[in-house]
């Protein structure tokens with residue numbers, strides 16, 4: 001069976017807009033918030049309901065498609081054959097709870113392990129970022145230009161300071177020279193939005209030691225489609241079946257940071 005990418009794309013867009021409408025409609029209501037692995041690892045009824053909404057739609061239309069979703073209502077996968085929807089129903093749950101902004105729905109659609117379609121929906125701003133392999137990236141109807149290459153000295157780099165404390169996954173002694181050399185650092189608390197910001201040029205790079213496939217499945221397609229590079233911190237490929245460290249930037253900046261700051265491989 002050959003996947004009809006155009007049809008899948010049309011349905012996905014319709015469903016993600018509908019899911020966004022439901023999330024916006026939930027704002028006045030009280031959230032049911034629960035913890036997962038620790039006191040700061042939160043999930044709400046809206047995360048769960050949104051994932052279940054997508055699963056019902058996908059399974060109802062495409063019973064043979066499989067789903068990898070953060071909240072666990074999808075399938076258990078150990079390979080990526082066929083059509084796989086990689087879904088984060090709300091990326092940036094803490095922001096969703098505390099700020100009602102800086103969160104997004106993220107969906108990557110992979111066929112036999114190859115990323116074909118990526119959607120990241122900034123629900124609050126009604127901004128739908130949409131990549132189709134070989135056809136570029138759009139924000140709503142507007143086509144995004146290719147990434148600009150900036151030097152480290154002119155770059156804004158997304159980095160979360162938590163990672164220098166938590167098991168020192170980003171070693172301060174390795175990171176400090178890069179932080180010092182860059183124009184600035186930022187942290188937004190939503191990997192999907194940080195990847196979108198790299199795609200739009202609001203950020204020049206994003207470095208983080210641990211993300212799940214649903215955090216990055218859509219966003220890395222956008223960055224790559226615009227000429228950027230997405231690897232792990234060692235410069236190797238990203239695996240959509242396990243957690244990865246992630247380093248994303250325009251190609252020149254990626255090479256410069258890899259060579260001058262991440263080269264030691266002590267990550």
Ligand code: 2AM
Nearest residue numbers: 090091092093094189190191210211212
């Ligand atoms: P979430 O909001 O969907 O949980 C916060 O800096 C970013 O890291 C968010 O994209 C968040 O996604 C993600 N995140 C939170 N907990 C994580 C974990 N245990 N492993 C990997 N990514 C995580």
Ligand code: CA
Nearest residue numbers: 042043070093
């Ligand atoms: Ca989560």
Ligand code: CA
Nearest residue numbers: 088091092215
């Ligand atoms: Ca996430």
Ligand code: CA
Nearest residue numbers: 070088090091
């Ligand atoms: Ca999530």
